[in-house]
Amino acid sequence: MQLFVQRVFDGLQAGAIYAILALAIVIVFRASGMLNIAQGEIAMFTTFIAWNLFDVGLPWWASSVASLVIGFLVGAVLYRLLIVRLGGGHASPLAVVMVTIGLFLMLNDGAAVIWGTTAKPVPRIFGTGRVEIFGAGVAVQVLGLLAVLGVLVVVFGLLFQRTKLGLALRAVTSNQESAALAGIKVTTVLMIGWGLAGAIGSVAGSFTASGNFAVDRNMMQIVLIYAFAAATLGGFDSPLGAVLGGLIIGLVSELVVGYVAIVGPDLRLLPGFALVIIVLLVRPQGMFGSPKVVRA
Amino acid sequence: MSESIDWRRALVIVAFAIAAIVAPQVLGVSDVNLLSEIIYLSTAALALALITGFNGQISLGHGAFVGMGAYITMILTVDYNVSYVAAGLISLGAAFVVGLIIGLPALRITGVYLALVTLALATLFPQIVNRLGDITGGSVGRRLVPREGYGDWDRLQEVGRRRFLSTEGFRAPDWTGLANDQWRYYVFLAIAVVVFVLVRNLTRSRVGRGLVAIRDNETAAEVAGVPIAKYKVLTFGISAAIASVAGWMFAVLNNDVSPTSFTIVLSITLLVAAVLGGANSIIGPIIGAVVIIGLREAVPAGSQQYTNVIFGIALIVLILAAPGGVVGIYRKNQFKRKQRQAVRAAEEFKAALEAQEATVAE
Numbered sequence: 287m288q289l290f291v292q293r294v295f296d297g298l299q300a301g302a303i304y305a306i307l308a309l310a311i312v313i314v315f316r317a318s319g320m321l322n323i324a325q326g327e328i329a330m331f332t333t334f335i336a337w338n339l340f341d342v343g344l345p346w347w348a349s350s351v352a353s354l355v356i357g358f359l360v361g362a363v364l365y366r367l368l369i370v371r372l373g374g375g376h377a378s379p380l381a382v383v384m385v386t387i388g389l390f391l392m393l394n395d396g397a398a399v400i401w402g403t404t405a406k407p408v409p410r411i412f413g414t415g416r417v418e419i420f421g422a423g424v425a426v427q428v429l430g431l432l433a434v435l436g437v438l439v440v441v442f443g444l445l446f447q448r449t450k451l452g453l454a455l456r457a458v459t460s461n462q463e464s465a466a467l468a469g470i471k472v473t474t475v476l477m478i479g480w481g482l483a484g485a486i487g488s489v490a491g492s493f494t495a496s497g498n499f500a501v502d503r504n505m506m507q508i509v510l511i512y513a514f515a516a517a518t519l520g521g522f523d524s525p526l527g528a529v530l531g532g533l534i535i536g537l538v539s540e541l542v543v544g545y546v547a548i549v550g551p552d553l554r555l556l557p558g559f560a561l562v563i564i565v566l567l568v569r570p571q572g573m574f575g576s577p578k579v580v581r582a
Numbered sequence: 583m584s585e586s587i588d589w590r591r592a593l594v595i596v597a598f599a600i601a602a603i604v605a606p607q608v609l610g611v612s613d614v615n616l617l618s619e620i621i622y623l624s625t626a627a628l629a630l631a632l633i634t635g636f637n638g639q640i641s642l643g644h645g646a647f648v649g650m651g652a653y654i655t656m657i658l659t660v661d662y663n664v665s666y667v668a669a670g671l672i673s674l675g676a677a678f679v680v681g682l683i684i685g686l687p688a689l690r691i692t693g694v695y696l697a698l699v700t701l702a703l704a705t706l707f708p709q710i711v712n713r714l715g716d717i718t719g720g721s722v723g724r725r726l727v728p729r730e731g732y733g734d735w736d737r738l739q740e741v742g743r744r745r746f747l748s749t750e751g752f753r754a755p756d757w758t759g760l761a762n763d764q765w766r767y768y769v770f771l772a773i774a775v776v777v778f779v780l781v782r783n784l785t786r787s788r789v790g791r792g793l794v795a796i797r798d799n800e801t802a803a804e805v806a807g808v809p810i811a812k813y814k815v816l817t818f819g820i821s822a823a824i825a826s827v828a829g830w831m832f833a834v835l836n837n838d839v840s841p842t843s844f845t846i847v848l849s850i851t852l853l854v855a856a857v858l859g860g861a862n863s864i865i866g867p868i869i870g871a872v873v874i875i876g877l878r879e880a881v882p883a884g885s886q887q888y889t890n891v892i893f894g895i896a897l898i899v900l901i902l903a904a905p906g907g908v909v910g911i912y913r914k915n916q917f918k919r920k921q922r923q924a925v926r927a928a929e930e931f932k933a934a935l936e937a938q939e940a941t942v943a944e
Contacts, residue, residue, distance in 0.1 A: 321694040371902050379694050383640055384857050384901045387850055392894025398887035507846070511705050514698045522695075552713040559702045566691050566699070 291422035293544045294537065299428045299497070300512075301536020302435045307490040307506075307513035308520070308528035309438065310483040315522045316459045317479030320369070320382045324389035325487055326510030328364070330503055331393045332357040332484065333491035337406045337501045347411050350492035354485045361484020364389065365477045397503040405500035411492065431493055438486065439529055445482075446525070455479055459523075511555070512536075515562045521575020531573065535561070602771060606764040614763045616879070618835050620871050621770040625777055626828035627855035627867035633821040634853065635861025636785055638797030639688060639814065642849050643700030646707035647677050647822040649844030651829020656724060656839040657717055666752055670830040674823045681822025685815040704849040708841035723840020752834045770831055777824055782864045784820075793817060794862075825852075854897060860909025869908045 307326060314322045322328075336353035340346050368389070372381055412430035416423040446452035454475045457465040466472050494509055495501040516535050520527025535558040542549050542557035549556055571577045606614045626648050633639050654673035658664035664672070684703065688696050711718045718724070754765030784790050792813050795803035804810050833839050855874050859866030874893075881889045904911050 321697070368898060368902070379697070380634065380638075380640055380857070380861070381901050383642075383694070383697055384853070385898050387854065388894040388897035388901065390894070391850075391890040391897070395887050395890035395894070399891060403887070508705075511701065515702065518695065518698055550713065552715075553706075553709050555702070555706050555709055559706060562702070563687060563699065566695065567687060570690050570695070 288421040289544075291420040291424075293540050295419075295422065295424045295428050297537035297540030298533060299425075299431060299536070300540065301516075301533040302428075302431045303490050303493050303497070303509060303532075304512040304516045304536055305435055305529040305532025306438065306493070307487060307509055308516035308532045309442070309525055310487040310490065311513055311517045312520075312522060312525050312528040313442075313479055313483045313486065315517070316525075317455055317483075318365075318369070318476050319459075320372075321379070321386070322483070323383060323386040323510075324393060325483065326490075326506030326513070327390050327393040327397075328360055328484055329357065329487035329491035329494075330501075330506040331397060332360055332488040333495050333501050334397055334401050334406070334503070336488070336492060337401075337408060337495075340408060341406075346409050346496065350411055350489070350496075353488040353492055357484035357486070357488030357491075358481040359484070361487070362477045362481035364484075365480035366473075369480065370473055370476070394503055401501075401503070403503070405498075405502040407500050408495050409499070411496045427496070434489065434493075435529065438489065439526070442482075442486075442525060451475075451478065512539075512558065515558050517572075519562050519565055519572055521572030523576060524572070524574035527572055527574030606767045611761070611763045614767050615835065616875065618763070618767045618770050618831070620868075620875050621767075621774045622828050622831040622835060623851075623855060623871035623875060624868045625774050625831065626825055626852050627859070627870050628778060628781055628864070629821045629824035629828065630852045630856040631859075631861050631863070631867045632781055632785070632824065633817050635856060635863070635866070636790065636797065637793040637814065637817045639817065640694070640697040640853075641700040641821070642697050642846070642853060643684075643703035643707075644821070644825045644852050645844050645846065645848030645850075646703045647681065647825035648829040648832060648848060648852070649707050649711070649841075650677050650680065650822075651826030652833040652839045652844070653711065653718060653829075654826070655830045655833040659833075660724070661717070666830075666834065670827065673826045673830055677826030677829075678819045678823040681819040682815055684822070685818025688818060689811050689814060701846065701849070704846045708845055711841040711844075719840070721841055723838060723842070725838045766834060770835075773827065773831070777827060778864060781824070785864070789813065854893070858897065858900065858907055860907030860913075862906070863909040863913075866907055866909045873908075 307329065310329070311322060311325050314320060314325065332353050335356050336349040339349040339352055344352070368385065372385060410425075410427045412427045415426040417426060417429065418424070444452075446456060454465070454470045455478070457468065457470055458472050458475050458479075462472055465475075490509065490513075491506060494505050498505060512535055513532065516532035517528045518531070519535060520529070520531030538561055539554055539558045543551055543554050546557075565573060569575075605617060609617070626644065629647070630641060630644050633641050633644075651673045654676055655666070655669045658669040658672060659666060684700075687699065691699050708721075712721050715721075752766060753762045754760040758765055760768070785793070792803065792808040795806065795808050796810055796813060800810060832843070836843075851874060855870030856867050857870070858873055859869035859871075877893065878886075878889060881892075900907065904914075906913065
């Protein structure tokens with residue numbers, strides 16, 4: 287029982303980070319219909335900037351909060367400078383994939399140019415304390431992370447459903463032309479969407495760094511893969527699906543790796559992806575996604 | 583006009599062919615190997631051009647097929663004493679079958695979703711290699727030197743394990759009088775020419791037009807009678823087979839196969855190579871491979887971290903300015919030139935006609 291509880295919380299810890307990055311990916315996808323392969327690297331870059339703040343004397347939790355603002359700016363600026371030129375909802379998927387791969391390469395090696403290739407040590411955001419649950423020692427950090435995820439879900443749920451901005455974002459998602467005709471400034475709204483994704487991504491970045499006790503320029507790549515899996519599992523246009531998808535993938539990976547000897551730690555990615563492919567074959571739109579209707 | 587031979591084009595092709603044949607005779611070993619590496623990367627990028635450029639299925643996982651080709655070649659030649667030719671053919675067949683199997687879910691999973699699933703394939707590949715560490719050598723990888731207890735061990739003992747490569751490995755037959763690196767280069771070149779010509783013919787055939795039709799508008803293609811499912815799955819298989827040929831080249835060229843060579847980075851590099859040169863063209867992959875390897879060689883060893891920064895920026899600028907890649911720019915210019923020619927010809931004709939009318943009126 288103790289081991290099981292331990293594994294569940296390990297799974298939730300990993301899963302919550304996937305969920306947060308998946309949330310960022312889904313927001314970009316919902317707003318602009320684009321898949322941002324560089325989302326993880328944007329988060330890594332933001333976390334390095336947060337490390338600079340930490341380095342000059344700010345506490346790590348405060349730097350992480352500041353990185354929300356930095357992430358927003360990075361996301362918004364990238365949209366305004368680059369992505370907007372791809373031509374909105376009519377951009378070809380290949381062009382979007384290539385430009386975000388370009389960003390990925392640029393940011394990943396850019397971080398090496400700016401901050402060097404050695405990892406920068408950082409502490410845990412919520413300290414190193416432990417709480418006993420069912421006999422297993424669970425880190426306060428994990429509980430804090432789950433709480434942050436909960437807050438993010440509530441805040442973004444309210445933002446999307448209860449505010450003018452949320453309404454504008456949903457209108458742009460549903461039909462850019464109609465939204466523009468209704469007087470919504472599409473470019474500004476999309477810029478805010480990319481900014482919000484950058485901000486959420488920065489949370490995933492801070493927690494990944496603090497889980498590893500270091501900011502490393504390659505830390506977000508594997509998280510990105512899992513986050514994509516989470517978003518695919520939950521449905522690319524469903525924030526709630528992304529969050530549940532992330533938690534499910536984290537749990538399934540941890541438990542299968544822990545209890546099924548054939549899979550073992552070497553094939554950590556396999557269970558999650560097997561799940562994703564099965565779900566995609568049965569429901570191509572994911573668990574909570576809305577089916578895409580194509581008109582010729 | 584279009585039926586006549588384009589002499590300028592023919593001249594360029596002949597010049598390149600002569601250069602490709604003469605090059606290993608005048609260059610040193612490391613430069614010849616660099617050229618071999620360009621051929622390897624071009625072939626791998628061609629696999630991607632076929633599936634992504636012509637058929638519109640974005641794959642971020644072809645590094646896995648390249649890796650498969652390399653691993654099968656390594657294991658068969660080293661552990662089972664299979665000849666290089668047979669190992670190449672077996673890995674080609676295996677990759678084709680695996681490509682078909684991966685292509686099946688791709689029928690339902692399209693666009694960005696496919697990019698993601700193939701991305702998963704690329705990330706999963708090194709993990710599978712690690713899991714099968716007994717035969718693959720795990721995370722360290724293996725050189726193309728047999729381990730104890732494998733294959734025709736008595737024969738290998740006789741030859742000496744360490745000397746296996748230079749005596750039994752991939753080396754030039756005596757009758758050629760070539761050094762090993764030159765022989766390898768010519769073999770690569772011959773294989774690549776065959777593969778490129780086959781793909782060129784494929785893309786210009788009825789099937790090829792079907793592939794492009796699927797890319798441009800799947801519904802319209804279906805209405806026009808293109809068997810979408812069959813073509814898409816087949817493209818996946820063929821493309822995977824081509825990638826495995828490149829993998830064979832990798833194993834033969836490097837004599838060393840390890841999972842770090844076949845990570846997601848390779849898959850991304852291949853896609854970039856194809857798109858950079860122009861994904862819906864046959865020579866695009868070659869241009870892309872030359873640019874990628876050229877850039878890597880041009881950046882000094884101490885500042886490799888700048889390579890991808892330059893690369894990323896170049897990629898973004900290229901996609902925003904010229905989505906068709908280098909070949910796209912060329913085609914646009916050709917089109918404009920022909921347009922100007924046509925306009926000029928029409929004007930001359932009109933002038934002549936008016937002059938004629940004038941004389942008739944007189």
